[in-house]
Amino acid sequence: MENHQDIAGVLLRYHRFLIVTHQMPDGDGIGSMLGLGLALQKKKRQVIMTCPGGLPENLRFMPGSDQTVHPDEVPSDGYDVVVALDSSDLGRIEGIYEKIPNDVPIVNIDHHMTNKGYGTYNYVDSASAATGEQVYKILVAMDVRVDSSIAICLFTAIATDTGFFRFSNTTPTTLRIAARLVEKGAEPGDISEQVYEARPLESLKMLGRALDTLQVDKSGKVAWMEIYRDWLSELSLDEGQAEGFVNYARMIKGVEVALIFRESSDGRIRVGMRSKGNFDVAALAQALGGGGHARAAGCSLESQSMTEAKELVFGKVYEIMGLAGD
Ligand code: AMP
Ligand code: MN
Numbered sequence: 080m081e082n083h084q085d086i087a088g089v090l091l092r093y094h095r096f097l098i099v100t101h102q103m104p105d106g107d108g109i110g111s112m113l114g115l116g117l118a119l120q121k122k123k124r125q126v127i128m129t130c131p132g133g134l135p136e137n138l139r140f141m142p143g144s145d146q147t148v149h150p151d152e153v154p155s156d157g158y159d160v161v162v163a164l165d166s167s168d169l170g171r172i173e174g175i176y177e178k179i180p181n182d183v184p185i186v187n188i189d190h191h192m193t194n195k196g197y198g199t200y201n202y203v204d205s206a207s208a209a210t211g212e213q214v215y216k217i218l219v220a221m222d223v224r225v226d227s228s229i230a231i232c233l234f235t236a237i238a239t240d241t242g243f244f245r246f247s248n249t250t251p252t253t254l255r256i257a258a259r260l261v262e263k264g265a266e267p268g269d270i271s272e273q274v275y276e277a278r279p280l281e282s283l284k285m286l287g288r289a290l291d292t293l294q295v296d297k298s299g300k301v302a303w304m305e306i307y308r309d310w311l312s313e314l315s316l317d318e319g320q321a322e323g324f325v326n327y328a329r330m331i332k333g334v335e336v337a338l339i340f341r342e343s344s345d346g347r348i349r350v351g352m353r354s355k356g357n358f359d360v361a362a363l364a365q366a367l368g369g370g371g372h373a374r375a376a377g378c379s380l381e382s383q384s385m386t387e388a389k390e391l392v393f394g395k396v397y398e399i400m401g402l403a404g405d
């Protein structure tokens with residue numbers, strides 16, 4: 080297992096980079112990718128940046144996002160090293176990793192405790208609130224001068240994965256790094272507005288429908304909501320527009336586990352999971368083939384109906400809780 084200094088040394092050995100982050104990307108994935116990409120360009124390196132599914136609209140304000148390419152345009156050669164960010168296993172970069180030649184090393188930089196250690200080099204640190212924190216440490220070790228563009232990307236990465244410094248993963252180190260990034264030109268108010276207050280009207284209409292499905296089980300400890308594929312087409316929205324909805328389920332008093340079940344366009348059911356007590360949703364997600372953190376995790380279930388998916392997930396939840404369920 081490598082640390083940020085080792086990884087800085089490894090990265091500086093190479094000249095042509097392919098940088099990728101996970102599917103259905105969030106602020107941490109995209110912010111880390113762009114922050115590292117822009118920094119490597121300052122070091123005169125060639126950089127290709129991509130993620131499966133492309134960038135959500137509300138993250139395109141970040142500098143460098145216009146340089147990202149669609150996964151279909153990623154060549155199967157022309158880079159000496161691949162850097163995978165915020166991705167706990169190779170399934171998260173499905174559609175891209177298949178193209179990577181066997182002799183090209185992979186540098187795995189991530190903070191999920193469920194990370195599979197799939198890289199040639201692995202810098203996995205579950206004490207980091209965001210992959211953006213790890214990237215910041217690497218940049219300092221590489222002696223890169225962090226400019227305002229890089230600062231905006233890394234601040235967005237860290238702020239989004241910590242719910243703007245409200246979640247329990249926020250540490251003194253998180254806040255120190257964030258403070259440095261603000262000194263370098265990241266503006267928290269502006270970034271918060273870009274990420275959270277630029278939704279289309281239809282996205283809030285969908286939230287209304289999702290809130291209508293919100294329920295709590297008999298124990299009062301498990302709350303869930305549902306999102307149906309038809310809604311996305313009716314409202315002309317993509318799946319990314321449901322980002323953050325699961326947090327409403329966690330707001331209910333007494334709830335320890337919050338779940339969202341989303342019918343995806345690829346026929347899978349994506350399950351988002353959040354915890355407010357001691358319940359470890361990373362363990363729940365892992366038992367279902369997914370991954371994540373103790374308080375925020377997820378999985379993707381193949382060929383299941385909504386009813387089957389709920390049965391499967393609730394069965395596991397009650398097994399872990401030691402409750403009999405219904
Ligand atoms: P989300 O609910 O999509 O915001 O994801 C919450 C956390 O779970 C993030 O850290 C994700 O990286 C992780 N996660 C979500 N879905 C999956 C999956 N299918 N496989 C592995 N990790 C996942
Ligand atoms: Mn992520």
Ligand code: MN
Pocket residue numbers: 107108165190208209210240
């Ligand atoms: Mn992350």
